[in-house]
Amino acid sequence: MAASTERRAEVSRKTGETDVMVSVDLDGEGRYEIATGVGFFDHMLEQLARHSLVDMTVKASGDLHVDDHHTVEDCGIAIGQAIAKALGERRGIVRYASLDLAMDETLTRAAVDVSGRPFLVWQVAFPAPKIGTFDTELVREFFHALAQNAGITLHVTNLYGANSHHIAETCFKAVARVLRAALSADPRQSGVVPSTKGTLSG
16 A cells, blocks of 8 residues: 555535635645635644645635634544545554653643544643634634544644643644644555455544
8 A cells, every 4th residue: 555646535525604625645744735815724734734744735715804713623524535435445554553742841642543433631731712813712723623634533632732832732732743644654554444344434
C-alpha cells in the first residue's frame, strides 16, 4: 500500500451556513493551500498539514458575520470526511500513535487510534477565552468534528502551559504528528487491516 494516488480524496460540503471544499493527499509532503476567512484558524490548519505531511487544500466561505463557529466546525467535518475517504478500508496502516509535544512553556499530549470508531477525549483548558478574535472553545469543536467524521479515536491533553496561542498550536501540532505516524503505511503488514476483527469500519 504505497501509491499516493490511492490515498487522495476531495470533499465538498455546502449548507446554508458554509461552503467548504477540501482535498487531501495522505502521502504528501505537508503542502497546503488554506483560505477559510479566519486568520488564526488558517494558521492552525497550516500547522496541521505541515506537520502531518498530509497535503491539504481547504477553501471555505461562511457566515462570519455571525461568528467563526460554523466555518470552523464544517471545515473539521469536511477534513475528517476527506481523510476517511482517502483511507478507504484502512489497510496496511500503522493505526496507533501517541506523542508529547513541547512549545516554549507548553506541553501537550495527543494519542490516536485510526479505529473507525469516532471518539474525542479533550482535556484542554485555555487561560483566555480568545486568541485575538478567535474563540478558544472552537479548538475543541474542530477536533470533535474531525474525529467524528474521520472515524478516529483521539485523545488530547494539555499537561501545562500559560499562553493560549501556544496551547492551541501544540494541540494542532501534536495531532498532526500522531496522524503522520498512524496514517503511515506499515511495511510489515502491507494490504492487511490492522485488526483481529478484519475490519476498521466501526
